[in-house]
Amino acid sequence: xxxxxxxxxxxxxxxxxxxxxxxxxxxxxxxxxxxxxxxxxxxxxxxxxxxxxxxxxxxxxxxxxxxxxxxxxxxxxxxxxxxxxxxxxxxxxxxxxxxxxxxxxxxxxxxxxxxxxxxxxxxxxxxxxxxxxxxxxxxxxxxxxxxxxxxxxxxxxxxxxxxxxxxxxxxxxxxxxxxxxxxxxxxxxxxxxxxxxxxxxxxxxxxxxxxxxxxxxxxxxxxxxxxxxxxxxxxxxxxxxxxxxxxxxxxxxxxxxxxxxxxxxxxxx
Amino acid sequence: xxxxxxxxxxxxxxxxxxxxxxxxxxxxxxxxxxxxxxxxxxxxxxxxxxxxxxxxxxxxxxxxxxxxxxxxxxxxxxxxxxxxxxxxxxxxxxxxxxxxxxxxxxxxxxx
Amino acid sequence: xxxxxxxxxxxxxxxxxxxxxxxxxxxxxxxxxxxxxxxxxxxxxxxxxxxxxxxxxxxxxxxxxxxxxxxxxxxxxxxxxxxxxxxxxxxxxxxxxxxxxxxxxxxxxxxxxxxxxxxxxxxxxxxxxxxxxxxxxxxxxxxxxxxxxxxxxxxxxxxxxxxxxxxxxxxxxxxxxxxxxxxxxxxxxxxxxxxxxxxxxxxxxxxxxxxxxxxxxxxxxxxxxxxxxxxxxxxxxxxxxxxxxxxxxxxxxxxxxxxxxxxxxxxxxxxxxxxxxxxxxxxxxxxxxxxxxxxxxxxxxxxxxxxxxxxxxxxxxxxxxxxxxxxxxxxxxxxxxxxxxxxxxxxxxxxxxxxxxxxxxxxxxxxxxxxxxxxxxxxxxxxxxxxxxxxxxxxxxxxxxxxxxxxxxxxxxxxx
Numbered sequence: 001x002x003x004x005x006x007x008x009x010x011x012x013x014x015x016x017x018x019x020x021x022x023x024x025x026x027x028x029x030x031x032x033x034x035x036x037x038x039x040x041x042x043x044x045x046x047x048x049x050x051x052x053x054x055x056x057x058x059x060x061x062x063x064x065x066x067x068x069x070x071x072x073x074x075x076x077x078x079x080x081x082x083x084x085x086x087x088x089x090x091x092x093x094x095x096x097x098x099x100x101x102x103x104x105x106x107x108x109x110x111x112x113x114x115x116x117x118x119x120x121x122x123x124x125x126x127x128x129x130x131x132x133x134x135x136x137x138x139x140x141x142x143x144x145x146x147x148x149x150x151x152x153x154x155x156x157x158x159x160x161x162x163x164x165x166x167x168x169x170x171x172x173x174x175x176x177x178x179x180x181x182x183x184x185x186x187x188x189x190x191x192x193x194x195x196x197x198x199x200x201x202x203x204x205x206x207x208x209x210x211x212x213x214x215x216x217x218x219x220x221x222x223x224x225x226x227x228x229x230x231x232x233x234x235x236x237x238x239x240x241x242x243x244x245x246x247x248x249x250x251x252x253x254x255x256x257x258x259x260x261x262x263x264x265x266x267x268x269x
Numbered sequence: 270x271x272x273x274x275x276x277x278x279x280x281x282x283x284x285x286x287x288x289x290x291x292x293x294x295x296x297x298x299x300x301x302x303x304x305x306x307x308x309x310x311x312x313x314x315x316x317x318x319x320x321x322x323x324x325x326x327x328x329x330x331x332x333x334x335x336x337x338x339x340x341x342x343x344x345x346x347x348x349x350x351x352x353x354x355x356x357x358x359x360x361x362x363x364x365x366x367x368x369x370x371x372x373x374x375x376x377x378x379x380x
Numbered sequence: 381x382x383x384x385x386x387x388x389x390x391x392x393x394x395x396x397x398x399x400x401x402x403x404x405x406x407x408x409x410x411x412x413x414x415x416x417x418x419x420x421x422x423x424x425x426x427x428x429x430x431x432x433x434x435x436x437x438x439x440x441x442x443x444x445x446x447x448x449x450x451x452x453x454x455x456x457x458x459x460x461x462x463x464x465x466x467x468x469x470x471x472x473x474x475x476x477x478x479x480x481x482x483x484x485x486x487x488x489x490x491x492x493x494x495x496x497x498x499x500x501x502x503x504x505x506x507x508x509x510x511x512x513x514x515x516x517x518x519x520x521x522x523x524x525x526x527x528x529x530x531x532x533x534x535x536x537x538x539x540x541x542x543x544x545x546x547x548x549x550x551x552x553x554x555x556x557x558x559x560x561x562x563x564x565x566x567x568x569x570x571x572x573x574x575x576x577x578x579x580x581x582x583x584x585x586x587x588x589x590x591x592x593x594x595x596x597x598x599x600x601x602x603x604x605x606x607x608x609x610x611x612x613x614x615x616x617x618x619x620x621x622x623x624x625x626x627x628x629x630x631x632x633x634x635x636x637x638x639x640x641x642x643x644x645x646x647x648x649x650x651x652x653x654x655x656x657x658x659x660x661x662x663x664x665x666x667x668x669x670x671x672x673x674x675x676x677x678x679x680x681x682x683x684x685x686x687x688x689x690x691x692x693x694x695x696x697x698x699x700x701x702x703x704x705x706x707x708x709x710x711x712x713x714x715x716x717x718x719x720x721x722x723x724x725x726x727x728x729x730x731x732x733x734x735x736x737x738x739x740x741x742x743x744x745x746x747x748x749x750x751x752x753x754x755x756x757x758x759x760x761x762x763x764x765x766x767x768x769x770x771x772x773x774x775x776x777x778x779x780x781x782x783x784x785x786x787x788x789x790x791x792x793x794x795x796x
Contacts, residue, residue: 022289067511109284236351243358
């Protein structure tokens with residue numbers, strides 16, 4: 001008796017959705033069906049994220065990918081789909097070669113995935129055999145999904161993007177103060193009745209050098225990448241708007257011929 | 270009863286998605302189809318990030334990437350959205366010039 | 381409900397399934413009930429605005445049975461799929477749209493604790509899933525094989541994707557005040573008198589509500605922003621080729637989404653299930669007084685929430701029959717040139733407001749020895765005493781960060 005089969009059922013549901021969608025994108029020929037299959041696949045991936053405990057990443061996947069990118073792609077499909085172009089069929093030889101290479105790629109990936117024994121086992125069995133670092137024994141059932149108090153990841157992710165690594169600070173504190181680990185555990189696991197109140201022991205913990213290290217480590221967040229990505233997205237916004245704006249006819253020359261249009265318009269923008 | 274879900278399950282799904290994505294990039298002639306292949310491949314990578322970051326799936330929770338993996342997945346999603354926007358803009362520009370989004374016809378810069 | 385099922389010793393997947401099924405049926409009842417009433421309201425209000433009576437005979441004096449009669453009529457109509465249509469996608473599209481509108485209700489709390497799924501990221505889920513509805517419309521427009529449908533779908537795609545940006549910004553403003561994405565948490569913040577509602581919290585939230593209302597109407601394709609189905613230009617837009625039951629499904633999805641967005645507005649700005657006057661606590665109908673009192677209080681809260689939601693729907697109907705339709709370029713320009721900058725301005729404003737009014741910023745900076753004692757006592761927002769135990773280390777580090785910032789500010793003041 002080791003836990004629930006519910007996560008397993010859900011996993012296989014979402015995994016089959018994701019894989020079927022991916023295969024559909026590959027095999028379907030009409031571009032709209034491909035967009036629909038992509039939608040199914042990405043939604044399945046979002047479900048997989050939820051099962052893995054990454055709720056915020058799953059929501060971002062739903063919002064950005066399924067609600068944004070796929071809609072954008074469908075928009076592009078509608079703008080560019082004129083009629084069925086018969087000359088677009090990929091020759092059978094290319095299909096065969098491509099599928100063979102793809103099968104080899106998949107085989108290599110699967111072999112490398114299955115070659116690592118710890119990846120194929122849930123953790124209580126391995127830690128019973130003596131895992132190297134002997135993890136924190138908090139979960140007692142086989143299915144780790146059943147942690148009732150599995151906290152949401154929004155808060156820690158937000159702090160990490162602001163440059164404060166709360167999770168790593170906890171790990172540091174509990175690992176670097178082995179003598180005081182029980183007290184540290186008590187400090188960190190029990191929130192005070194009012195969590196905003198200062199705890200009496202916090203004055204001395206700051207003066208502790210190991211705590212200073214933890215503090216430094218706790219700040220190794222992702223503020224700079226976050227800022228870079230923000231700037232990057234602004235650039236993308238401007239660039240995409242610039243690229244996709246309506247073509248302005250040149251004042252001097254007549255509308256260029258199709259062959260020349262790539263060059264002249266490439267220079268113009 | 271069913272075998273509980275392990276890390277390998279997730280990685281297998283990621284491998285399938287990645288392979289399909291790569292094949293899509295190779296085999297499709299429609300520029301938007303190629304773009305969909307890119308998205309699929311990125312999602313396969315993202316599954317790996319999230320699976321490796323989930324403590325519940327690791328043999329030892331201390332080995333999991335923790336929030337780092339989730340943050341990388343977030344960055345991948347956001348950058349992929351930006352990439353899709355720019356690629357779509359390029360595809361639409363190309364369509365405006367050639368009335369087609371066949372990538373095999375885009376050979377003007379071939380020397 | 382889950383624990384209720386679990387206590388009988390079912391295997392947990394069965395208990396989860398049963399609890400989910402019951403909740404899904406309850407939500408489905410709500411989602412089917414809302415369009416019925418909203419459709420009747422639309423007919424009556426449109427009639428009154430146009431100086432006529434609206435339905436008067438179907439089922440009694442006020443035309444109560446007009447909506448079921450409409451439904452029966454639509455069910456009886458012939459099911460037509462145009463020859464040029466793509467049959468699979470044409471059939472699929474309405475259900476996709478309806479699924480998105482249905483899933484939104486999963487996180488919408490109708491009373492304290494009465495949400496099918498209470499999540500700490502409920503608001504984000506709402507936004508994410510509400511954005512999926514557009515995909516059904518796009519598919520419908522494409523699969524119909526008609527140029528009117530295609531034009532309508534392209535307008536819908538452009539409009540809805542554009543308006544997701546200001547809507548996300550608008551929704552962030554109350555979130556900054558509350559400090560939580562949990563819709564139940566946001567509702568609980570606003571207990572008591574109506575002066576505690578978030579719209580009366582500060583001027584930025586008050587102003588952002590009007591932007592939210594306009595953007596929600598535009599995001600829902602309601603008039604005066606109903607360009608995707610503008611009948612003077614596009615016959616009926618994406619719904620041109622639809623008839624009978626599938627058309628009804630589309631419009632149930634539309635009305636359900638209208639109610640969902642006005643319900644979200646009620647939670648974010650108007651106290652959610654809390655009435656303007658704390659009647660429930662006067663009568664002792666709180667869960668502290670036992671389960672029956674809690675149930676009655678929640679029932680009262682649900683009535684409050686439904687009234688607020690339908691008030692929002694009424695305003696949308698009122699706007700539809702009063703204002704003339706905009707042009708598509710005006711709609712998009714309004715989004716990007718006015719709503720997005722204004723919403724950004726309000727967001728910055730509310731962040732500054734929160735920063736100015738919280739005591740940990742205005743308090744005199746502690747000196748370095750007492751650094752940890754300046755951990756904020758009220759931070760963020762008013763969320764003290766919430767049930768969720770955040771990791772204590774998170775708050776400690778945040779407190780240190782604040783203290784460091786204060787020390788830095790202090791140094792800057794001293795050095796020059």
